[in-house]
Amino acid sequence: MAKPDYIICLECESEVDEFTWRDGEIRRASCDVCGNNDPDAFALPEDFDQDFEDDDLEGEDDDYLDDFDEDEEDEE
Numbered sequence: 001m002a003k004p005d006y007i008i009c010l011e012c013e014s015e016v017d018e019f020t021w022r023d024g025e026i027r028r029a030s031c032d033v034c035g036n037n038d039p040d041a042f043a044l045p046e047d048f049d050q051d052f053e054d055d056d057l058e059g060e061d062d063d064y065l066d067d068f069d070e071d072e073e074d075e076e
């Protein structure tokens with residue numbers, strides 16, 4: 001597994017790019033925002049259920065648009 005560009009602090013959900021990556025795991029991490037430095041309290045972006053907007057998600061949101069039919073509201 002390749003080292004991700006950043007990881008997510010589970011305490012404050014910030015993106016953190018100051019971390020040590022080894023053997024496919026987060027070995028050390030430190031969140032500048034909340035001071036969290038427990039490697040277990042960080043998640044990979046792909047493991048994290050992202051509720052917030054992220055420019056990196058280009059193209060991945062196309063599928064849900066198919067289920068969202070705006071025309072149905074004009075039924076009257």
Ligand SMILES: [Zn+2]
Binds near residue numbers: 010011014036
């Ligand atoms: Zn944090």
